[in-house]
Amino acid sequence: MKSGMVIVGAGEAGVRAAVTLRQQGWDGPVTLLGEEPHTPYERPPLSKDYLTGADRKLTSIGGTNQFEALEINFRPSVTVEAIRREDRTLITRDGETLQYEKLLLATGASARRVRIPKVPDPSILLLRSVNDSDRIRERMREGLNVVMVGGGFIGLEVAASLRSHGAIVHVLELQDELMKRAVPASIAQIIRQEHQNQGVHIHLSTRVSDVNTRHDRRMLTLSNGQTIQADMIIAGVGAAPSTGLAESAGLRIENGIAVDAGMATEDPHIFAAGDCCSFPHPLYDNNRMRLESWRCAQEQGEVAALNMLGKGETYMKAPWFWSNQFDLGLQIAGLPDQGSEEVVRQIDDRSLLHFSLRADGTLAGAAGVAPGNAIARDIKICERLINGGSKPDPAVLSDPGAPLKPLLQAG
Amino acid sequence: MAAENWQDVCATSDIPEDDVIAQTVGDQEIALYEVEGSYFATDNLCTHGQARLSEGFLEDGEIECPLHQGRFCVKSGKAMCAPLTEDIRAYPVKISGDRVWVDLG
Structure with a gap:
């Protein structure tokens, strides 16, 4: 039998990678190993609606419903104990051995x-x-x-x-x-x-x-x-990347499993994506960072899958993050702590946008808060400005009466 | 064939160019869109999370959910990308004079 693609970790990064492999036409085996007994589920509601009982049902990760049609072999309750790199084999806790052509580590993080x-x-x-x-x-x-x-x-x-x-x-x-x-x-x-x-x-x-x-x-x-x-x-004191498996296999660890901008480790057959990995970010001087972000995990899973197929893809999107507390919605695009100049747009006493500009005038990050999702559109525009390396006029950014959308044209 | 239920929902001028608004019709909230001179209507609640599409970002005839960036085609209601797994309902729209009518079926 053809040894296929094996993904360890059935969270956002792992599931997205599995689906992407199929969408890209890979027709060999795809095996997705989850440590938990559950079908892959979204974690964000666990501290919100699921916790309060407002929503009693787990939300399945998008794509989970296609596993059968896509012939993705999802196996719950499997713990991988070791990676034997010399013959590209995984050893599970139950003593089973699994061969891989390419391996993706999407092991996530655990609460400290x-x-x-x-x-x-x-x-x-x-x-x-x-x-x-x-x-x-x-x-x-x-x-x-x-x-x-x-x-x-x-x-x-x-x-x-x-x-x-x-x-x-x-x-x-x-x-x-x-x-x-x-x-x-x-x-x-x-x-x-x-x-x-x-x-x-x-x-x-x-x-x-x-x-x-x-x-x-x-x-x-x-x-x-x-x-x-x-x-x-x-x-609730943060999370530590789950690097044990990679570390005992001799892979480099640097605040996470160290990968390049294409999610590859130094072993050409092993990739890592999501909360468990650290990577150099091209939008931020190739500084090595590790993100814990629902969306970033998906995007990195996709990039990893493409590169497992040899496509030469780079992950270079502005990080995006959100949180909901009471009726307030907080969203962040980019890295607000990477700027040197701060511009604030005070919309009202519960709504505010904070922009962080670099010395060259480009936007490093933006954070906003407002009731509901009222800040979402502006953060979306900021994300575009960050990805495009635009230099938005600070006078427009600080003026609550000035729409941000025209800045996308201004370049 | 489903019964028709045409409702006068707003004036065309209520929907800014290349934008989206929310409108309550009876006990139902719908999203109304203007795309290059044409008008479209869908349910306003995303099929993935609890978010109003009227707070999302409209571009190239697709509305992006403000919470998780899933995109729907505003014309057909089709879910265009992850994390969406379910389409949204789209309603027929007609313009009569300067009024927007929606068939809520």
């Missing part, structure tokens, strides 16, 4: 744990998989005292979801602002204000300094002097 003295690790919940989300949802009830450790995207989305359903929520953040490196301060402030208006207790520059049990209740003493009840503790 936190240690809190006197609190056993398993009682600090995480949010990454559907099982994690179910665990939180099953325990959720009105009036539950929830402590969210970490004021990043996941932490704040979970805080908003649980607060909307009547929990008493405290968010502990070590930094002096929420979502510190990811979002400009002007936007973080609007989001923080919304959380506070909704009754979420935000503790900045704060850690847990002591834990005690009083009348069967776990009480946390915080470094700001307050004592709060913690019926449920959830950690």
Whole structure:
């Protein structure tokens, strides 16, 4: 039998790669290995509608419904233990061996744990998989005292979801602002204000300094002097790339599985895509970066698939990211922290666009927040400006009355 | 054949050139588009996530969902790319004078 394409990891990158291989006419075997028992599902709802029970159904990843028609051999509950590069073979936990012609590692990332003295690790919940989300949802009830450790995207989305359903929520953040490196301060402030208006207790520059049990209740003493009840503790302190398999196979690791701009490792038969990999970005001076982005994972899966077929494709799109908290929608295009000049468009007290320009006048990134998806169109235009290397007029960017769409023509 | 149900939904001038608006007709929300002098109508809610297409980006006769960048053909309602797996409903449109009529069927 012809040894085919094997993909390890059935998330956004892996599924998109499998489908792309077929769309590009590859007619040999395609095997997609998932570690979880589930059909490939979208993770973003896990901290939002799925967590609150507003949407009880998992959303399948697009393309999953075509697996049979496309003859994609999807196998759930398979853990790969080792890659034997010398004879291009995978060894699974069950001892099975699988040959590959080309291999794509789309192993994703796993939630980082936190240690809190006197609190056993398993009682600090995480949010990454559907099982994690179910665990939180099953325990959720009105009036539950929830402590969210970490004021990043996941932490704040979970805080908003649980607060909307009547929990008493405290968010502990070590930094002096929420979502510190990811979002400009002007936007973080609007989001923080919304959380506070909704009754979420935000503790900045704060850690847990002591834990005690009083009348069967776990009480946390915080470094700001307050004592709060913690019926449920959830950690949202970021994710670590799942590189173990690649590392033990001797592949280079650099904050993720190191690949080139075509998603290839230094082994010509092995590629990596999505949250697990780091890559040089041509739009950003080929700086090596790792992104955790739903859309980026799909796009990289596609590029990897093309290159597994020898097409010579490069990944060079502006990263795109979104978050929903209460009724606010946040979107980011590009990398706002890569600019040297900041331009702000204040639309109203809950709507704002923040542009980051480089010294040469090109747009490095843009972030925006507004109720619903009201900021989406403007961010879409920014994405085009970034991808096109345009130099938008700062006077237009800062003027809330000036439409952005004409900037696309201005070049 | 399905019964026709033509509704006067708005004036042509309510829909900016090369743009999309939302309009509520009865208990239904639809998206109305202008593309190079022609008018089109579809459901306003994306078939993938919970997002209004009227907040999306219209280009070359396709509306891109503001949340996950799935694209639909505004004329046929056809889903054009991932993550979409389901088409959206498109409605017949006719122009009478300066009014836009939609057959909600």
